[in-house]
Amino acid sequence: MNQKIAILCSGGDVSGMNPALKRFVEYAYARNLQPYFVRNGYEGLIDNHIVPADYHDVAGIITRGGTKIGSARSLRFKEASYRAVAAENLRSHGIDRLIVLGGDGSFRGMERFYHETGIAFCGIPSTIDNDINGTDYCLGVDTALGVIKDAIDQIRDTASSFHRAFVIETMGRDCGYLTLISAITSGAELCLIPELPVDIDDFKGCFQSQIAKGRDYFIAVVSEALDSKKVAEWFEKELGFESRVSVLGHIQRGGNPSVYDRLMAFKFVTYAIDALLEGKNHSIICYNKSHFNFKTIDEVALHPYRLDEELLNLAREQFLPTRCQM
Amino acid sequence: MNQKIAILCSGGDVSGMNPALKRFVEYAYARNLQPYFVRNGYEGLIDNHIVPADYHDVAGIITRGGTKIGSARSLRFKEASYRAVAAENLRSHGIDRLIVLGGDGSFRGMERFYHETGIAFCGIPSTIDNDINGTDYCLGVDTALGVIKDAIDQIRDTASSFHRAFVIETMGRDCGYLTLISAITSGAELCLIPELPVDIDDFKGCFQSQIAKGRDYFIAVVSEALDSKKVAEWFEKELGFESRVSVLGHIQRGGNPSVYDRLMAFKFVTYAIDALLEGKNHSIICYNKSHFNFKTIDEVALHPYRLDEELLNLAREQFLPTRCQM
Amino acid sequence: MNQKIAILCSGGDVSGMNPALKRFVEYAYARNLQPYFVRNGYEGLIDNHIVPADYHDVAGIITRGGTKIGSARSLRFKEASYRAVAAENLRSHGIDRLIVLGGDGSFRGMERFYHETGIAFCGIPSTIDNDINGTDYCLGVDTALGVIKDAIDQIRDTASSFHRAFVIETMGRDCGYLTLISAITSGAELCLIPELPVDIDDFKGCFQSQIAKGRDYFIAVVSEALDSKKVAEWFEKELGFESRVSVLGHIQRGGNPSVYDRLMAFKFVTYAIDALLEGKNHSIICYNKSHFNFKTIDEVALHPYRLDEELLNLAREQFLPTRCQM
Amino acid sequence: MNQKIAILCSGGDVSGMNPALKRFVEYAYARNLQPYFVRNGYEGLIDNHIVPADYHDVAGIITRGGTKIGSARSLRFKEASYRAVAAENLRSHGIDRLIVLGGDGSFRGMERFYHETGIAFCGIPSTIDNDINGTDYCLGVDTALGVIKDAIDQIRDTASSFHRAFVIETMGRDCGYLTLISAITSGAELCLIPELPVDIDDFKGCFQSQIAKGRDYFIAVVSEALDSKKVAEWFEKELGFESRVSVLGHIQRGGNPSVYDRLMAFKFVTYAIDALLEGKNHSIICYNKSHFNFKTIDEVALHPYRLDEELLNLAREQFLPTRCQM
Secondary structure, three states: OOEEEEEEEEOOOOOOHHHHHHHHHHHHHHOOEEEEEEOOHHHHHHOOOEEEOOHHHHOOHHHOOOOOOOEEOOOHHHOHHHHHHHHHHHHHHOEEEEEEEEOHHHHHHHHHHHHHHOOEEEEEEEOOOOOOOOOOOOEOHHHHHHHHHHHHHHHHHHHHHHOOEEEEEEOOOOOOHHHHHHHHHOOOOEEEOOOOOOOHHHHHHHHHHHHHOOOOOEEEEEEOOOOHHHHHHHHHHHHOOOEEEEEOHHHHHOOOOOHHHHHHHHHHHHHHHHHHHOOOOEEEEEEEOOEEEEEOHHHHHOOOOOOOHHHHHHHHHHHOHHHOOO | OOEEEEEEEEOOOOOOHHHHHHHHHHHHHHOOEEEEEEOOHHHHHHOOOEEEOOHHHHOOHHHOOOOOOOEEOOOHHHOHHHHHHHHHHHHHHOEEEEEEEEOHHHHHHHHHHHHHHOOEEEEEEEOOOOOOOOOOOOEOHHHHHHHHHHHHHHHHHHHHHHOOEEEEEEOOOOOOHHHHHHHHHOOOOEEEOOOOOOOHHHHHHHHHHHHHOOOOOEEEEEEOOOOHHHHHHHHHHHHOOOEEEEEOHHHHHOOOOOHHHHHHHHHHHHHHHHHHHOOOOEEEEEEEOOEEEEEOHHHHHOOOOOOOHHHHHHHHHHHOHHHOOO | OOEEEEEEEEOOOOOOHHHHHHHHHHHHHHOOEEEEEEOOHHHHHHOOOEEEOOHHHHOOHHHOOOOOOOEEOOOHHHOHHHHHHHHHHHHHHOEEEEEEEEOHHHHHHHHHHHHHHOOEEEEEEEOOOOOOOOOOOOEOHHHHHHHHHHHHHHHHHHHHHHOOEEEEEEOOOOOOHHHHHHHHHOOOOEEEOOOOOOOHHHHHHHHHHHHHOOOOOEEEEEEOOOOHHHHHHHHHHHHOOOEEEEEOHHHHHOOOOOHHHHHHHHHHHHHHHHHHHOOOOEEEEEEEOOEEEEEOHHHHHOOOOOOOHHHHHHHHHHHOHHHOOO | OOEEEEEEEEOOOOOOHHHHHHHHHHHHHHOOEEEEEEOOHHHHHHOOOEEEOOHHHHOOHHHOOOOOOOEEOOOHHHOHHHHHHHHHHHHHHOEEEEEEEEOHHHHHHHHHHHHHHOOEEEEEEEOOOOOOOOOOOOEOHHHHHHHHHHHHHHHHHHHHHHOOEEEEEEOOOOOOHHHHHHHHHOOOOEEEOOOOOOOHHHHHHHHHHHHHOOOOOEEEEEEOOOOHHHHHHHHHHHHOOOEEEEEOHHHHHOOOOOHHHHHHHHHHHHHHHHHHHOOOOEEEEEEEOOEEEEEOHHHHHOOOOOOOHHHHHHHHHHHOHHHOOO
């Protein structure tokens, strides 16, 4: 009789989860495993929303953002009694391996579950914030960046027509990755992230000089951890520039998965299944310097995420007030 | 010697202005007129930012949102003394005809200008709000609707993955056109516009019934004239649904002009130039029932815009609480 | 007991069929009808692939091109014996009304079916070619035009970088509508359609003059009914311009339905169902001058489609050799 | 007096060149260099189309495919006499450093030029084919993959509606990279590339079995080096499936540069300028395992490009007839 394997999505959804589900079903069959879907993350484990999956379930989903099987945060899974129920449910289906798409919090819960129950898992880092320590890439980041790029390209149209300063607030929680890459790749004049504290007043002279030479709009990209409204007010007060805040919000989570996210989903899932079959029982698959490897939860979650130094150097060179080009 | 004609953009920019500029230059030459650009609306008239335009100036702009020549609102143009300066500037270039892309406020100012100076104009209704009385279509609406559609499609991805209610606030000022069309074409569950007052509590029973049958997310599209935050709170309190507000904001103004806006820009400008050459000296070109015609400012601006009755009927049939399908 | 109504797609698929299916299910329920899907056009009628449809079947399909229920051409339906089988199948489900998305050939078959069986139908013109006489608009056209626009925008990038002539072949069979609108809205230098015969050599002098003044690429948009290869050779031989043919092909059929096609699908289906309920038993719903009306098959199919005169005038004014601007 | 540096594009244009030009101008100024543009590749060197570049020249180009300064192939540059003219032109402007965006052929020419003239260069691998040995990534690849993905997503809509086999021919010359990644990320059923020779007849049994189980369309992605027409005929003859060939053609070269290409352009140019200032006089900047490094022309061009082994393994596992899932 076939061995069984299940997949679930935990925490915030990202674009790339659906391609991962498709690959999961196909590769499970290729490796002679019966694939299962768990609906709505750990909630589905507890409530026994666990169903066999077929090719038919994943037809056409590669083009869609979000996740077909739902995602959720689960308070109940933090309690041992509910985890026992979850284990019981999995055993009743004969499932002893799980792929978990989520963040480090989700993996931490899974690690505890593994030690309590022996049910193996492999975690696939999935968050548009790209703020998981130990991996260079988290599923969903590239699609989110593409959505942000499109939005800023559109806002630039109107900014440049109307001589305004636009302050664009991007997601990322405490991590400036999305903000910084978006600022670089959209040619923003100003980028404010927690990792690169600046005194905005230090830009005043440079921006005034740019205005004197003909600059008639500004694009500022600002992390949601900072105060975008204050930045807009600064443009109004200090530079006399009509300004607007644009909070990109939840469009950043969705969208047709990019080629890169589809490819990463394909590889993450392939190697995660391989790892489980090879006996790696509780690991996170990480991507470092174009290479996949497997880390323990402590390697991933003990330390907070930090922007890589190369990127920070580019940020410093481009977005510190001292580098502002007159 | 060639006669001369100028174009300017006034008020909020829209996607479709650049295709209009391209057509303006080409068709002016085709009709043996020397085309001129006026920068930044009426401000440019006053400040004499009026320059001859060439094919070269419009190469490649057909794909870009916003307007290459800038747009602006002008307080000064409301004063007779500044209008006199503007007229003097135009005469110094030998320009006695103007195409104005803008809204009814802009046309009203131009009408006064015409009576004072004899300088002829033709107004092309241009606003994403589609709230100009007397024309079925305003330049920029279709592109804005496309941007909103893409945004809601993306938000739906995440809403359906995460079992949330999303309240999406769209532009349109007091006019529900953008909101209503967006709600219909994105398959929203709820649409709130000023023209169709409802008591949101009347949806409660129907939505509860839908939830009981398995509905696990809601998309509500709400006019900026209404209180989207309150709607989100209603979903939380009354239905126990986690909810988020997404204010689409200025992305709605931008974007690569749609085929429809490019085509309408082409036609609006062609017929506007024809009209000026035929001696229509102060008119607004309107589009009604697939037909272009020319109206006076009073026909356009005396009455406020009203949603057409066919659309309102569809709205009533689809989005009144009594029509909510359980 | 509820009355029943079915929908099917016949002939080439278009983007907009899925939004039509969604509206069909919702509005059928709103009108107290039980909706059915027929798979793969008339083939499904004959093979009794007729199934009740539910909200669940149309969730999320509004964003997808093509048609969820399949489309097909059917040779068998031309034979009376198979039509008798089809009628028997429909009666066995208690269905006596049909919505047919297709072209005039499909409607002609349906008309015969109606007279033989009394089963009522309403046809919704659906073809990207926009070549159905009697209606200004066919479902799918706007999305197809958007796909073509995006493709030409992309090709222009490389054409202008590399100093080439690009000859872009578009769909439309004998009808130049897609080609002409695409040429106008993409700012093409040359447009060749069956409705506007020209001698391409008459452009030579004008194009040479443009090249002398600095023009370094050409975009030509050519109907599939004409010989795009020959046009490319002409650029090579007569103008010494390296040239390429790009046959856009089947990408033109697909893509996320545009706002306009979603809205037209919504209206077409709503009014088609209304018409059937009001006793219009064998009609085609047409759209003329922003107004929906119902025509007989003879009004629609007796005469071949002709480009409307306004459009032809724009074409003549823009794309005749005598109008070429040096 | 400032030192001077020039940039040119050689060979096929790619999306990402414009962001590279923008970064080139900005970073040259940041490093206190006067930037120059050379138009139309080596042709512009020979014809002295070499002009100083300013911020103004690169405003807004980050969103556009192709290259603003033109690209070209140059036969003349293969002759020593013309190279001498090119050197003379550069010296007349005081330029002794060049950034070259192009392929290995272009770099080979530049290497000869360097040895003859001492004019330093740094080559940035730029080709959508991704077929340059020595670097994991060439500028333009990600945008091209995105365009292909969108096209295949659209074709899938119609394929699945109409029960057809679509054979999609992608660029890449002899290199299967574009084809393979596109096949993986679009969920194709068949992928044919030069690097993975198969006997297509070996798929027959598997595909027949899939059809028997309900599969009603096929997507095959095929390298331009192979015979896509023959593949389509095979589907018709052997499987009785109506089939179509779609040659994607030059749309693959264009399009709004992706985030990844914008970022890579930013980094490539930054580090290339750094390298020239540090005295690396004739090198190619390569990207390997997330790390930038500099190689000689022989390291890059002596050996033909080969698909990396990890990718080939995925290809074998997914697209060999023996892996076909029934």
